[in-house]
Amino acid sequence: AQSVSQHNHHVILSEAASLELGCNYSYGGTVNLFWYVQYPGQHLQLLLKYFSGDPLVKGIKGFEAEFIKSKFSFNLRKPSVQWSDTAEYFCAVNAGGSNYKLTFGKGTLLTVNP
Amino acid sequence: ETGVTQSPTHLIKTRGQQVTLRCSSQSGHNTVSWYQQALGQGPQFIFQYYREEENGRGNFPPRFSGLQFPNYSSELNVNALELDDSALYLCASSERQNYGYTFGSGTRLTVV
Numbered sequence: 001a002q003s004v005s006q007h008n009h010h011v012i013l014s015e016a017a018s019l020e021l022g023c024n025y026s027y028g029g030t031v032n033l034f035w036y037v038q039y040p041g042q043h044l045q046l047l048l049k050y051f052s053g054d055p056l057v058k059g060i061k062g063f064e065a066e067f068i069k070s071k072f073s074f075n076l077r078k079p080s081v082q083w084s085d086t087a088e089y090f091c092a093v094n095a096g097g098s099n100y101k102l103t104f105g106k107g108t109l110l111t112v113n114p
Numbered sequence: 115e116t117g118v119t120q121s122p123t124h125l126i127k128t129r130g131q132q133v134t135l136r137c138s139s140q141s142g143h144n145t146v147s148w149y150q151q152a153l154g155q156g157p158q159f160i161f162q163y164y165r166e167e168e169n170g171r172g173n174f175p176p177r178f179s180g181l182q183f184p185n186y187s188s189e190l191n192v193n194a195l196e197l198d199d200s201a202l203y204l205c206a207s208s209e210r211q212n213y214g215y216t217f218g219s220g221t222r223l224t225v226v
Contacts, residue, residue: 101162106155
């Protein structure tokens, strides 16, 4: 069964700091990978996704993620965070094929102080 | 895009009762999935419907059931509610081919 681990439960940064959130998954086959964000009081929104091709994926709001197959990782990065990036971030994996189930990590709460 | 809409937004039920949650898929999406998000956890997959048939199920008991209608809207039914069923229930729709999942804002269910 597939599983997703997010290393940090809560990350606190100051504005303009760089961000990297870790995500590792366990599944030996082809995967599709996602990062979702949940701003306070809002629904889950897709930040970016990886299906195939270039392992460096660019998403919305200046976020990017790198798929490293050998490390089963899909870490999320942003060079300079803003106060408005305060939210909960979820990594998710889908094993592809006809199974469209998304398996989520437990999430990382990011707090950006002005 | 109309997005995914869920109703009601909040609900309080008594243990042992039954509940029905509703979801309207985003226009053009023919696949709908339901997730349970307990406090402090990531969403957990309940099941998925494609063309009105269940297309996959997570580790949830049979008292969790669903329907998908010809217009691709969906219902989640939970019978014999337990206290642990208290959670945020999320609906997500997608076009089968491109894995683009759009989530609704959820229904917050409290079982007392």
